[in-house]
Amino acid sequence: MADFGRQLTPKQRAFALALLNEKDTRAAAKRAGVAERTAYRWSADPDIQRAIAEAENAALQQAVRGLIRLAPDAVATLGRALSDEAPPPVAIRAADVILSRLLQLRELLDYDRRLAALEEAERERASHETRR
Numbered sequence: 766m767a768d769f770g771r772q773l774t775p776k777q778r779a780f781a782l783a784l785l786n787e788k789d790t791r792a793a794a795k796r797a798g799v800a801e802r803t804a805y806r807w808s809a810d811p812d813i814q815r816a817i818a819e820a821e822n823a824a825l826q827q828a829v830r831g832l833i834r835l836a837p838d839a840v841a842t843l844g845r846a847l848s849d850e851a852p853p854p855v856a857i858r859a860a861d862v863i864l865s866r867l868l869q870l871r872e873l874l875d876y877d878r879r880l881a882a883l884e885e886a887e888r889e890r891a892s893h894e895t896r897r
Contacts, residue, residue: 772812780807781816785824 773781776799783793794804807813845851846859 773816777807777810777813778816780804781813782820784808784817785820 776797780793780797780799783796784790787793787796790804790808791801794801797804799807843859843863847856847863851859
């Protein structure tokens with residue numbers, strides 16, 4: 766997020782950040798101190814949309830890092846829920862969660878691998894085209 770909105774004015778940056786934290790454009794405009802009409806016009810600006818997307822990505826990356834830090838405790842909690850002392854419904858639910866998330870993770874990793882292969886193929890294709 767170091768480059769967040771570098772091509773924007775300070776007011777535009779404030780508005781873009783406010784859009785992430787407020788319920789709607791009107792509230793974001795008020796928070797950023799800009800006219801509502803200006804806020805709606807800015808909302809359609811590609812530079813502001815790009816800055817918002819960058820800020821959203823940075824916020825999601827931060828959330829993912831937080832979830833990664835919590836993952837070992839969550840896995841341990843699910844493991845304890847599978848113990849012989851856990852009531853059967855709790856153990857069944859824990860097993861279901863573990864297996865479901867494992868399958869989701871496998872699917873995401875597969876998509877990531879396939880996307881990387883497609884991107885590499887596209888880079889090679891573009892490289893061959895520029896050589897012609």
